[in-house]
Amino acid sequence: METELFVIVDLGRVWVDxxxxxxxxxxxxxxxxxxxxxxxxxxxxxxKITFVSPLLDKETRTARVVVSLDNAGGRWRPGSFVTAKIxxxxxxxxxxxxxxxxxxxDGRKTVFVRTKEGFEARNVVLGGRDGPVVEIVSGLAAxxxxxxxxxxxxxxxxxxxxxxx
Numbered sequence: 001m002e003t004e005l006f007v008i009v010d011l012g013r014v015w016v017d018x019x020x021x022x023x024x025x026x027x028x029x030x031x032x033x034x035x036x037x038x039x040x041x042x043x044x045x046x047x048k049i050t051f052v053s054p055l056l057d058k059e060t061r062t063a064r065v066v067v068s069l070d071n072a073g074g075r076w077r078p079g080s081f082v083t084a085k086i087x088x089x090x091x092x093x094x095x096x097x098x099x100x101x102x103x104x105x106d107g108r109k110t111v112f113v114r115t116k117e118g119f120e121a122r123n124v125v126l127g128g129r130d131g132p133v134v135e136i137v138s139g140l141a142a143x144x145x146x147x148x149x150x151x152x153x154x155x156x157x158x159x160x161x162x163x164x165x
Contacts, residue, residue: 011078014071016047018084019062027088028052034067035085038076045069045076049086093127093135094142101148102126102134103155111136112154114145121158 016036020028030052036045047069056063067084069076102124103110109126112119127135140146147154 011071011074011076014069014076014078015050016067016069016076016082016084018065018067019057019060020052020065020086022056022061022063025052025063028065028086033087033090035087036067036069036076036082037084038080038082041075043075045071091128095136095140096133097136097140097146098148099129099132099134101146101151103151105155105158110155111140112147112151113140114147119147119154121154 016034018034028049030049032049034047034049036047037043047067049065050068051064051066053064097111101111103112103121105121105123108123110121111124113122122139124139125137127137129135
């Protein structure tokens with residue numbers, strides 16, 4: 001009779017099993033980048049899809065997708081529940097700002113840009129949004145400083161009726 005005494009495990013790289021719905025499956029393919037997070041941990045990990053199952057689970061209508069994730073630091077524990085974001089499309093954006101920095105003035109998207117005199121309201125044209133970040137297509141140059149929070153007082157100052165003669 002044989003008895004298993006021990007199992008040698010290398011956790012330097014782990015696999016993350018994802019359940020992807022049948023409707024999202026056409027957007028998923030091997031080699032795509034994936035951001036992985038565990039509830040309660042602020043750090044995220046990044047990996048690549050190494051396998052997309054051609055079969056759907058009869059009950060859940062999901063397919064198994066496997067992500068290979070570097071675990072040299074040992075922070076990813078097998079068996080943990082994770083959330084994952086699969087990058088289905090990407091493009092470089094020259095100028096991005098926090099979405100929270102946007103205000104609407106006279107129906108136009110506006111940011112407050114730091115100048116030598118304080119802040120000036122500037123209309124911008126938005127591109128794509130990725131979570132808390134939005135692309136600025138025009139109206140703002142790379143490197144300019146914008147107010148990223150507490151912009152409502154600036155909006156109120158700009159919106160005040162002007163001095164009338």
